[in-house]
Amino acid sequence: MKAVLGRTLNHFVLRLSATFGTTGSMQSQKAIRHHSFGKPEEVLVLETVPLLEPKAGEVRVRLLMAAINPSDRGMIGGSYGKLRELPAIAGREGVGVIDLLGAGVSGLSVGMHVRFSEKQGAWCEYACMPASEVFVVPRDVPVEQAAISFINPPTAYCLLKHVVDLEPGSWVVQNAGNSAVGLSVVQMAKAFGYKTISQVRRESLAAPLKAMGADHVVVEGSGWAKQVNDLTDGAPIRLALNSVGGDSAIDQIKALGEGGTQVTFGGMVGDLVRFPTRFLIFNDVRLVGFWWDQWSQSRGPEAVRSVMDAVYEMMREGGLRLPIERTYTFNEYSAALAHDSLPRLGKVLLRPS
Ligand SMILES: NC(=O)c1ccc[n+]([C@@H]2O[C@H](COP(=O)([O-])OP(=O)(O)OC[C@H]3O[C@@H](n4cnc5c(N)ncnc54)[C@H](OP(=O)(O)O)[C@@H]3O)[C@@H](O)[C@H]2O)c1
Known part of the structure; x- marks a missing residue:
């Protein structure tokens, strides 16, 4: 409880609603976050945050792989077209696997590959999200390609x-x-x-x-x-x-x-x-x-699904394959960001440590 003292109210509330394991100890996870807007190299920190359980109508997703995109820098820097409330988990794009279903969820099952929560932030080990917002990824799309398929x-x-x-x-x-x-x-x-x-x-x-x-x-x-x-x-x-x-x-x-x-x-x-x-x-x-x-917001989920179906068909048939430069663990996020800034031909990815 000592660690809680002195933190922001926001953090305090988050911790109070966290999951407690069978031993009574609070379960936690790692997230790459920022408490102010600025250069990623200067404001990002790898932190321990509470691991939540899905509420009724939600699923919990475990991150498999996340991308680093130019727009992540814009969001962390405060210049992008949409911003998260601070303190914020960074990262927009990633693929995960459903690991828990909340009460009343149907049509989804544990083990399905889905888009990781952009709303929460993708550079985090887990996210709980409403089942209605889950975007399912075909299992035959390779994980690394899926991680960079959404934007x-x-x-x-x-x-x-x-x-x-x-x-x-x-x-x-x-x-x-x-x-x-x-x-x-x-x-x-x-x-x-x-x-x-x-x-x-x-x-x-x-x-x-x-x-x-x-x-x-x-x-x-x-x-x-x-x-x-x-x-x-x-x-x-x-x-x-x-x-x-x-x-x-x-x-x-x-x-x-x-x-x-x-x-x-x-x-x-x-x-x-x-x-x-x-x-x-x-x-x-x-x-x-x-x-x-803006396009996906204004056209709606069906239009997005139809574009993504076309993308996945090309990925499946080998007509679309994007190179991966290197994958880093969360612990190595500073090296990943430095690598992302260098001339390259392929995406730099992050995965939980
Ligand atoms: N509006 C949208 O909906 C939308 C969606 C997706 C992406 N985007 C934008 O599309 C662009 C590409 O994104 P991405 O994720 O595909 O990029 P990426 O794979 O991370 O590659 C970055 C690219 O930017 C080039 N670059 C970096 N700094 C440059 C500079 N000062 N002058 C010229 N080229 C420079 C790099 O060339 P070098 O290898 O020579 O450094 C590389 O080709 C970004 O601007 C991103 O914000 C927009």
């Missing part, structure tokens, strides 16, 4: 399918071509019959991206936009996918064909989006935005 692949799918109508043979350009979204775009575009130009920051990424189905890989700052007609044999680029901003996004606008659309869904350079005015006027280029969270 980036469906975003890539929607960017290709729900922004403009593309016909087979249409050209698409994207930056951050080696990101998880970028690699999903490359593989999905190939499956849908679209052609891709992927902007990257290292020449060495050309071979692995082409092996995954990229048509062209160009290096940022190489002046590629001036030679775009050579790359596409004169065909117009219909869609530009921008998650970087800055000069990278400006190159895309210059490369777009007349009436083309640029969709911005990320801002890795952390700069304002700027655009070359004459292309908006004389080429009728359209600039739009996309946020998967």
Whole structure:
């Protein structure tokens, strides 16, 4: 009880509602949390928090594997489109297994793989969640792929399918071509019959991206936009996918064909989006935005399920496979974050220690 004294009221209440084991001792679990907004490296701490039991209508889920995404940094830093109350468990994306059912839960069973609770935070060993909010993952999807299936692949799918109508043979350009979204775009575009130009920051990424189905890989700052007609044999680029901003996004606008659309869904350079005015006027280029969270909220669970079914079908058939850079335990979260900041081709994952 000593440890409770001096902690926040919030923490105190949480501890009072915790589970007590058969010996009468409180059961606990590990979580990577932050008590203020800031740089993950500075504000995250691995803490012991109470392990709760599911209430009626809830299930308890044990985390198998969680992802580190750029939006986690935004949420921890306080700049993202939605934020958790402090103190907060970090992490948005992970897959878990149901380990306990609360009273009255039907249609779900212990052992099912499900999306870990984003609402609570994914960098935590367990989460209790309402059965009605559980998203079941097919068991034949590998755990590591499932852990990174909930945000980036469906975003890539929607960017290709729900922004403009593309016909087979249409050209698409994207930056951050080696990101998880970028690699999903490359593989999905190939499956849908679209052609891709992927902007990257290292020449060495050309071979692995082409092996995954990229048509062209160009290096940022190489002046590629001036030679775009050579790359596409004169065909117009219909869609530009921008998650970087800055000069990278400006190159895309210059490369777009007349009436083309640029969709911005990320801002890795952390700069304002700027655009070359004459292309908006004389080429009728359209600039739009996309946020998967907003899309899924507004379209509802059935639309999300249908996008995710398409994602899982591609994962199952081998048409979509995202590389994993390395998996770290919760104890090694600092090393995981440092690794995530380095140039890489694949996701850095976290799993309970
Ligand atoms: N709006 C949405 O709904 C939505 C959904 C999912 C993702 N996103 C966004 O999509 C982007 C990619 O996410 P992800 O999880 O797929 O990424 P990721 O796999 O973690 O990869 C990060 C990517 O960002 C690039 N990058 C980092 N700093 C950069 C900089 N200063 N200039 C140019 N490129 C830089 C990296 O390139 P290097 O390897 O060269 O460093 C890498 O390609 C992020 O901006 C994310 O926020 C948005």
